Amino acid sequence: MTDFQEFISRSMLWVEGLAAFIALFHYNRIKKQYWKFFVFYLILIFLCEAFGRWGNFTYFSKAKYYNYFVMPIQFIFFYWLYAAKSLKKPKLFFILSTIYLLSFIPNELYFSGSKIVFAFNYTFGCLILMLLIVMEYYKQITSQEILNFGRNRMFYINLGVTLSYIGTLPFFALYSPLRKHLEIWNIYFDYFLISGIVMYILFASSFIWGKQSS
Template identity: 65%
Template structure:
């Protein structure tokens, strides 16, 4: 049962996510010839998926656990693998390799782990660890770049920061969810962070379009 403040954050997140999709759509004409148009598609699709996840159960009977574990979360991870591996690092082999490893993790999850909670599974943890490696590589790339002085105009800087705060920051919470659930106070603090960091991530995604170079 969420507290009033947690419910407010949960409800606010959906609208902020939708706002990020609208802001991204505003820049579509400027970016339609670049690979960033796919990031715009991503934000729109994720918003629609979240709306379905929140209210779709009122009209269609489906398992939210399977919906998130086998559709939403894999789509998010694979997209970011593509954005980092194939585009930021310009290494398609890296993208296909880590994507294959992530898909294989579902087999291990099905054979050796029992999924009891939404987005609480081995494949999520493994997928997030892969993403963490990509995040570190991206930070290294930005730090060693000759254009580091203009980091505030680098769209990937804001995306990488958002991914760090949410996916990497909440990894322990989602990995050890059942263990933390016993300690109510700690769990609530981490759940608050989960909600807030999710909101901040999409705010940073919005900023990446507003402040990022439109020709990068």
């Protein structure tokens, strides 16, 4: 990584920690709502990323840690938040989660297991998430609360997820080919890091300005 990328990478970790701290600070206000699980999620992801940077990978590789633990937690949590809670379609959550988990089968059969991010698995997970993002945008646009979007916690979350997960979809889908073109790869990698910081700032903002009561 370049010096700039290393700085942004470290900054993203601490922004994740800041988002988790802000979420925990607002915990008492939302502890009787399902949003408390978003607090737990942010804390868990910060701890996971901290372990990914400073942890001991003697007994398992960093690739397995991210692909079989960290990434599934992120995707399945967002499927739950979007489908089961925001869109109120719990059956859709179970269906999409099952489809995502089944995507590990072709990944194991046909793709390399040594990468930090499985391109096929990540791409498939993002495509499912993209469907939920579009449904969420449609819900927000057609809602009577559209004029008060700044008070909608899901507005901040949806925007952050769009910028980071969907914005970096081409980067991870074409990760190996892009490695042959380092100038383009570095541009995408810079965007990946910066969009991650923006996403966690938006997550923190959702607790500060979001006023949903359920």
